[in-house]
Amino acid sequence: MNDFFRLDNLVMQFGGLTAVKDFSIVIEPGELVGLIGPNGAGKTTVFNMITGFLTPTAGRVLWNGKDITGAPPHVVTAQGIARTFQNIRLFADMSVLENVMVSFHHTLQSRFWKAMLGFPSHRKEEARIEKEARGFLEELHLGHLADEKAGALPYGQQRRLEIARALATRPKLLLLDEPAAGMNPQETMELAQLVRDIRSRYRLTIFLIEHDMKFVMGLCERIKVLDYGITIAEGTPAEIQRHPDVIKAYLGEPKHA
Numbered sequence: 615m616n617d618f619f620r621l622d623n624l625v626m627q628f629g630g631l632t633a634v635k636d637f638s639i640v641i642e643p644g645e646l647v648g649l650i651g652p653n654g655a656g657k658t659t660v661f662n663m664i665t666g667f668l669t670p671t672a673g674r675v676l677w678n679g680k681d682i683t684g685a686p687p688h689v690v691t692a693q694g695i696a697r698t699f700q701n702i703r704l705f706a707d708m709s710v711l712e713n714v715m716v717s718f719h720h721t722l723q724s725r726f727w728k729a730m731l732g733f734p735s736h737r738k739e740e741a742r743i744e745k746e747a748r749g750f751l752e753e754l755h756l757g758h759l760a761d762e763k764a765g766a767l768p769y770g771q772q773r774r775l776e777i778a779r780a781l782a783t784r785p786k787l788l789l790l791d792e793p794a795a796g797m798n799p800q801e802t803m804e805l806a807q808l809v810r811d812i813r814s815r816y817r818l819t820i821f822l823i824e825h826d827m828k829f830v831m832g833l834c835e836r837i838k839v840l841d842y843g844i845t846i847a848e849g850t851p852a853e854i855q856r857h858p859d860v861i862k863a864y865l866g867e868p869k870h871a
């Protein structure tokens with residue numbers, strides 16, 4: 615049995631709407647898996663159930679052999695699962711560097727008290743965090759923008775900054791919600807390479823949602839397809855591209871004259 619990451623029959627109901635029905639998946643360490651489906655299919659709801667933003671109506675989230683179903687977001691992050699959001703969530707008025715520095719959650723509390731008490735170790739720790747934060751920015755090709763206001767960056771760079779912030783929490787599993795949204799084809803191509811690079815550099819497992827088919831098909835090793843909350847297909851990019859139910863979900867039924 616997989617001990618790393620497993621979703622067992624997740625269900626999410628909002629009143630009378632079943633947004634996700636019996637969603638199950640096993641992801642092995644180091645895999646790069648895609649989750650696709652038409653608008654409203656339930657993709658972000660799956661991410662929200664994994665990361666504690668929603669408590670599933672039924673089913674389980676298993677991580678490193680532990681049941682973390684319904685654990686609050688900060689606990690899930692502390693366990694090594696990080697995410698980015700479909701709607702970018704940055705501190706727009708803070709600098710790019712500060713945005714990454716505040717992501718060092720696990721040290722925040724001790725930093726606060728040391729700062730309050732004037733411990734000399736505080737300054738050392740600050741310097742260490744800044745150095746590491748700059749490292750993540752370099753990795754995401756944002757090093758030269760460290761002192762810019764995050765809100766002033768073009769969309770594509772804000773998306774990369776979100777990834778840098780997620781990396782700063784030291785995840786083992788990284789969930790990316792539409793990382794290429796709003797990017798032009800050149801930026802999207804560069805992002806695909808970046809995702810490959812960070813996977814190998816930080817030994818990550820990656821689960822991503824994306825509408826850009828070229829991006830998903832070129833990057834993911836395995837893809838899962840949702841439609842109206844139901845899993846309609848799972849397989850390699852080649853298998854997904856020729857799957858009749860997937861074609862139907864995206865293009866609709868062929869029209870008969």
Ligand SMILES: Nc1ncnc2c1ncn2[C@@H]1O[C@H](COP(=O)(O)OP(=O)(O)OP(=O)(O)O)[C@@H](O)[C@H]1O
Nearest residue numbers: 628631633651652653654655656657658659660700
């Ligand atoms: N908090 C909520 N309360 C009520 N309904 C919700 C909530 N979150 C999502 N839904 C509904 O659940 C369904 C699935 O939404 P979800 O955002 O997961 O889809 P998605 O596949 O991520 O869509 P998109 O590709 O457009 O982002 C939709 O019908 C949506 O309106």
